[in-house]
Amino acid sequence: MKICIAGSRRPVKHGLIPSGILFLPSTCLIIRKNLPILEFQKINQMKKTVLFSIAFAWVVSATAQQNEVVVSQNEQVLTVSVDPQYRVGINTKVPGVFNNLVWAEGSVAMLQKGAPELPVFYSSLIIAPVGAVQVTTTYTSYEDIQDISLLPSKGSLKRNINPDDVPYEFGPVYSTNAFFPGNLAEAGTPGIAGKDRRVSVRLFPFQYNPVTKTLRVYHGLQAIVLVDENIPGENEISATVRANEPGDNQVLYTPLGETGRMLVIAPQSYFNDLQPLVDWKKEKGIETDLVDIATVGNTQSAIKTYVQNYYNQYNDLMFLLLVGDHAQVNSYNAGMAGSEIKWSDSEYGQLAGSDKYPEIFVGRMPAASVSEVQRMVSKTLEYEKTPDTGSWYTTSIGIGSDQGAGIGDDGEADWQHLRNIRTLLMGYGYATVHEFYDGSHGGADASGNPNSSMVATAMNTGASLFMYCGHGDQNTCVTSNYSSTDVNAATNNNKYPFVISVACNNGTFTTGTCISEAWMRAYNANGPVGAINATGSSILMAWAEPMEVEDEIANILTEQYGTANIKHTLGGLFYNGEMSMLDAYNNSTTSREVMETWVMFGDPSVMMRTVTPDALTASHLLNIPLGSTSLTVNCNTDGATVCITQAGQILGTGTVSSGTVTINFTALTSTTPLLVTATAFNKIPYQGTVMVDPLGVVQQDIANGLQVYPNPASDVLTVEFFSGNNNTQVDLLNTLGQQLESRSVNGQNSFTKLAFDLSNLEQGVYFVRVNDGQQVSTRRILVK
Template identity: 40%
Template sequence: MKKFKFLLVCLLLLSVTLAFGAKGNKVTLVSSSPDGTILTFEVNEYRFKNVKTGNGNAKELVAPDTGKILRKGAPGLLKLTASVIIPDEEKMRVEVIDSAFTEIRNIDIAPSKGNLLRTVNPDDVPYEYGAEYRNNDFYPANLAELNTPYIARDFRGQTVVVNPFRYNPVTKVLRVYTQVTVKIAATGEVGENMFNRTEAVTKLNPDFREIYKRHFINFSQQTEYTPLPDDYGNMLIICYSGFMADMADFVSWKQSIGYNVDLVDYSTIGSSNALKTYVANYYNTNGLTYLLLVGDHAQVPTSSTSAGDSDNNYGYIVGSDHYLDIFVGRFSAENSTHVQTQVERTVHYERDVLSSAEFIRHAIGTGSSEGPGHNGEYDYQHINLILDDLETIGYTRHECHQSGGSPALMTSLINAGAGTIFYCGHGGVTYWYTSSWQYYSSDVDALVNEYELPFVFSVACVVGNFKNYTCFCETWLRATNNGNPTGAIAHAGSTINQSWSPPMDAQDEFADLIVAGQRTFGGAFVNGLFKMIDINGSAGESMADTWTCFGDASVDLQTPEQGNQYPVADFTYTINGLTVTFTDLSYDPDGYIVSWLWDFGDGTTSTTQNPVHTYAVDGTYTVSLTVTDNEGASSTKTVVITVGTAPEMYVFDISMSIKKQGKNYTATAVITIKDTLGNVVPDATVDVAWSGVVSGTDSDVTGGDGTVTFTSAKVKSPGPFTITVTNVTHATLTYNPSLNIETSDSITY
C-alpha cells in the first residue's frame, strides 16, 4: 500500500538554504531478504542559487550527496542513487511504498545545460529551455526507477534512482520529497545482463570485498561466502618482449608479499582483440584480480570502446556493462629505462617507505575557478572539500588553485614532499591548465622529489592520451633526477576530453575511500568509477572507459598513520596596508603544541605564536605556519595573501539559518565583508534592516574573519525573514555596494 504525506510551502522569495532536522541527504537500508530490498531515501538539505536566463531570473537547485539529471533543456533537477545486489537472472521492479513531500509554488527552475565537456566553462554556456517546459506535468515522470542491471565481478547489481525533486514547468510547482521508501523485488521474469556463473561465490578478494562494502548498500546481508583476507589473487602481467628482463625485481617483490604473478610476453598474443580474449580466458580459467600492461601503445596496444581509447576495456569481462571485473594498470614505457624506474619506484614505495615518513602526510589540491560542476561547486571549491576530508585523517593541506597558485608554487610543494595530489580543471596532452597558469610535462621532468612520490588523481581533459603522444600522466611515472625516481607513484588520467560534472563524482568517491582506509590505488580508483556510473549512467560510462591508471593498480597506498595524532596547523590573519596580524588557531587532538614556526614568504621567519609582520612592498606572498606537538609530530598550513592598500570593500556573502524554540522562530544571518584584493575585512561596521515577518534595524562590527552575525527578533511565524545590508563603514576602506555578491537574502522555515 502506498502512503503519501503532503505539505504546501508558499514562498514569495525563496530561501538560500532549506534544512529539515539532521543535515545531509542520505539512503538507508531498511531490510534485505530473498523477498526484496527496502531502502529509504531522505532529503534534509538543499538550497537555491539565483541565475539569469534568457527568460529572466530563475533558480538552480543545489544539494549535497546528490547527482545532476544532465538532460539538456529539461528542468535542472537532482537525484539520489544507491546500488543493490540482485539475483543472478531475474528482472527486478521498484515500488514506492511510502513518501512525503512539500510543494513550492511560483518558482522558476532553470533548465539543465546538459553534460558539458571540460573544453568549455559552464558559466559561459547559455540556458536553453527544451520541450519539457511545454508539458503540464511533473518532470521527471517517475519518482523511482531502476537502471540497467550490471555485473561487478562476483555480484549482479542494479542502481536504484529516486527523483526527490519533481517540477511542473507550466504551473511552476516544485515538489520536494523529503522521504521516499522503496522496495526492489523480483518480478518472476528473466532479466537482461544475466550472470551465468559456473559456481557459487565462496571467497572474495579483499580489495573487491572493500569495494562491495562501499558500493552495494545491501552487501552486509550477503552471507554465502568466506572472506580470505590474505588471498590477494592472481596478477597477470602482459609485457613487451624487450622489457621482460626489466620486470624481474617487480615480479619477485610481488610474489614475496603474497601475489601469484604470471609474466606473459605480448608477442605470443599479437593484437588488442586477441589480448582482450586472452585476458577473459585467463580470468575464467585461472581467476584474475590485477592486470598490468608493460609498454607504451606501440609495444602493448590499448583497447577501445565507442568512447575512445580504453585500457579498462580489457577489464570488462563478465556481463555487458562498464563495471570493471579486475583492476587494470599500465607501466607505459618506450625503453628499458622507463620500465626500470617504474619498477624501482613501486618496489621502493611498498618496501622501504615508512608509515611515519613526513612526505606522505601532505596533500596538494589544485582547482580552476570555473564551473560550477556537481553540487554547485566550482573546481577549487570541490577540491577544498576534498582537502577538508583528508585533514580528518592527518593530512596537511596545501592549496595551489587557479587563484593564488603558480607552476613555481606547485613545484615547490611537490619537491618539499607530498603524499597525494588532487587536480580538477582543464588539461592538455602534456599539461594541466587552470585558465590562469599551466603545469607542463617539462615541469614534471624538472622535479627533484626523489623517492617521495605522491599518488595523483586528475579530473582533466586528455592528460592520459598516450596512444600517439607522450602524455602528461606518462611523464609523472617516467620522471627521474640523477637516475632516482621522481614524479608520482601512480596517476589516474583520461585519454579523452572529460565532462564537467560526472568525473567530480568519481574524484569525491576516490577521496572518501582514501579517508576510509582503502588499501590500494586501484581499489580506490575503481570505487570512484563505480560511483560515477551509478550517479550518471551512460555519461559516467564513457568517462570510466577512458580513465587510465598509470602505474601499478595494486600498489599499497601510503597514508598518514593513526598513532599519535598530528597537530592541526591553523591560523587567521588581518591585513592593514602592509602590516599583517597573524592569530594562531592551531591545536593538537591528543597532546599540546610546543613550537610555532612562521615563514612569511619574503625571506623572514618568526617563532612567536601570534606575530605581527610588516612587508616592505605591496604584493602576493605565500605564508606558512608549522606547528610541532609534544610527541614531535608537525603540521603545516600554507596560504597565499595579498598585501597593500585596498580602496574598496563589498558584501561577499550572506548565509542564513532558522532556529525553532518551542513556538518561536528566530533567523540568523552571517554576513562576510571582503576588500577588492580578496581579503576579509575586520572592524567594518555593518548596518542592516530586517523585513518580512520581522522589522527593524541593527548594526554590528565584523570580527577577525570578516564576518558579523545578526539574529532577528522572535516571532511565531516561520517566515519569510529577510535581511538587507543598508551600509558598511570602515576607518580606511570605502564601501561600494555595486560590487556586492549579495545585498539581501531571505529564508523560510
C-alpha cells in the same frame, strides 16, 4: 550520495554550498530526509523484493546541518537511513533573471539537457543472480511549493569549455503542463561487479511543473524493487559464482577487494628488467605470471581473449599490469566519442556482463624502452620495499579551477570540490594540503592564480597525493600551467605522489607522449622522479562525473567507511572510486565513457603510503628441518600479511593476529632456504631467511658467538665460536647431509677458531654445523 556503516562516521561530502546561490533565512526551505530504508523480502522461491523508503519532513531553518547516512543490517533486512537537509534558494549566477535552485546534500544532479535541474538520490544493491528488475512506488503524501522558477540543466559537459559560456536551452519539457520527470523511481540496467549482480536505483522525490512553476516534494516515498526470476534479465550470473547474498553488504556499489594474483603482459625484451618486480610481488604474497605479448598477440581482441581466459582459469585474478607504450601493448579501441577514439585499458578488466563495472584492476607502465622499464621498476620497488623515511607523506597538493559552480558534482566549483577533500585529508592526519586555486578563495589559497613554480616547489618538497581538477590538455594542467616540462624538471627523488587528474587529455598516450607518461618516466641524475602512479583521461573528459571519483577516493583513503571499505592499493582506490561514479550517475553514457577512458599509469597493486613508514619487525626460527610443514612468525603489526617463498614460489601466506601467524605448507623436499616477507600499510617490509636443515635438526639461537667467514668462500673457511665447558663438534656437510669433515674441540670456556680447507670442494652450497651437546647451530655457506 554518501554512506556510513552503523556506528561509524560517514563523510560530509558537501561542506560548501555552491557559489551563486543565495539563501535567505526568512525564505529558506530545508527538507529533512530519511533515505532509504531497504528491506529484503522473499515473495516466494522465485521472487525477491527490495523496499526503499524515503521520508521527508519540512522545517524552516537558516543553518545547514551535516549529512550522515547510516546502514545497519539484521539477517535479511538491510536498513539505510539519513537525516540530511535541502535548500531552495535564489540562483544569482544569471544576472537579471530570477530563478531558484534546489540544493540537497547527498544527491547528484540529473544532468538531462534542457530539462529542469533537480536533485536525484540513488542506491545500489545486490540482487538475485537471474531475473528481470521491476520497480513500483508508493508514497504517503506530497507538498507543492508555488512560484518556483528552475533553469534547465546544461547537461553533462566536457572540460574543454567554460560552463558559464554554455547557454541555457529550454527543452520541450518547459512547454509541457506536467510534472517532470514524472516517474518517482527507476532501476538502471543490472551490472556485474566482481562476483555480484547489482542494480542502481534512482529516486525522484522532487518533481517540477515548469508551466505552473510548481515544485512538488513527495513524502514517504517508497520504491519496491522486484526481481522476477521467471522473466529473463540482463547480465545474469550463475548463483554458484556469487560472492554475496542479497542484503549482505551496504547500499551503494559493492567494493571490489584488492587481494589476488597478478598478470603482467610485456614484450620479451623487458623480461630481465621486470623480473625483480615479479619476484617482489611473489615475495609479498601476490602470485604473479609474466607473459610475452608475442604469445598473447598484440591486438585488442587477442589481449582481451587472453585476459578473459586467464580470469576464467584463475578466478582470484585481481591485477593486470600492461608494460609498454601503445605500440608495445595495444590499448583497447572502445569506439568513438565525437571525433576522438576512446582508448581504454580498463576494458581489459571488464570480464563479466556487458556493463562497465570492473572485475579486476588494470594499470600500465608506459615504457617505450628498456631503460624506462628499469626506472619504473626501480621506483616501484623503492616505494614499496625501501621507502624514504621523511615527513612528506602527510602532505597533499590540490589544484583546481574556479569554474563549475552549479555544474560540478554536488554543484561544486572545482576549487570547492578540492577544499572539501582537503577537509577530509586534514581530519585524517595530513599536516599540509596545498591549495592552488584560480582566483582568490582564502584559506591556504594565495590571492590570484597559481603558477607552475608554486606547484613545482610543493612537488619537489614532497607530497603523497596530487589531485587536479580543471582544464587540461595532453601535456598541461591549465590551472597553474604545470606541464610535462615541469614534471621532467622535478627533483622529488624518493618522494613520489599518487596523481589523480580530472582534466581533458592528460592521459592521451596513443598519439604522442602525455603528462601522465611524463609522471611515470621522469628521472634525473639522482634517479627516478615524478609520480608512483598517475591517472589521466585519453579523451576530452566529462565535467561533473569524475569529480565523484575523487570524492570517493578521498572517502576511502581517509577511512570514512570505518572497516567496511578499507582500500590501500592504488588500483583499489581508483577503481572503487569509479564504481561509485557509475552508481551516482546511473550508468549514464558519460559515466561509462569516463570509466572506459580514464587510464591508470603504473602498477595497480602498489600500496599507498600516507604517513612516514616505520619498520615492521618479525621473529621466527632461523632453521627448520627438511620435511617441515609449517612456520610460526611473530610480528609487531596485527593485520600484516606474511608470505613464505622458496626458490621464487609461494609456499603460503597468512595474516598476523594477536601478534602471530602460523603458515602451513606442503612438506619441504628441498634445502633451498625460505624467505619470510611481512608487509603492512604504511610499514617498511620485513624480510628474513630460514635455513632448511638437510639432517632435520632445528637450529636454536646459541649464545656462543658463532661466526663463519668469509661467505662466500673459496679456499679457506674460518669457524669461530665460544666453546664453553662442553665438548663441541664442528661438521662440514654437503646438501645431502653427508659429513665431509669433522672437528672436535674440548671444553675450554674460551673462543675457538678453526680453519677448513675448501680448495678441493666443488662450487656450491654447503653447511657448517656446530653442536656443543646442548645447542645446535647450522650455517649455510657458498663455495665459489
